[in-house]
Amino acid sequence: MKKLEPIFDIIGEILAVLLVVVWAVLIINSNFEFITNATVMNILTIIKEYGGLLLIGVVGLEAMCKRNFIFFLIFCLLVALIVIFLFFPGTYQQLINMV
Numbered sequence: 001m002k003k004l005e006p007i008f009d010i011i012g013e014i015l016a017v018l019l020v021v022v023w024a025v026l027i028i029n030s031n032f033e034f035i036t037n038a039t040v041m042n043i044l045t046i047i048k049e050y051g052g053l054l055l056i057g058v059v060g061l062e063a064m065c066k067r068n069f070i071f072f073l074i075f076c077l078l079v080a081l082i083v084i085f086l087f088f089p090g091t092y093q094q095l096i097n098m099v
Helices: 002-032 038-066 067-085 089-097
Strands: none
Touching: 002 038, 038 067
């Protein structure tokens, strides 16, 4: 398991830089509107929305590689639960209504 830690570390670093660039482009574009193509904006918005979850997953996997297998398995199950419930649009709204 510990052999995967450097791989997750590199992937996490790349994702973090990519997310910072995407957020910066979207914030600058909200003021100056240099991206006029709707498809490019949709792609950047999707990266913004789901990139954070992906980054959390990768960094969590990197951290769990250092722990024992039970913690790794619990983390993977929780991430799988989150991903599965992303396919149910009403789940997020119910969660917001509870708070």
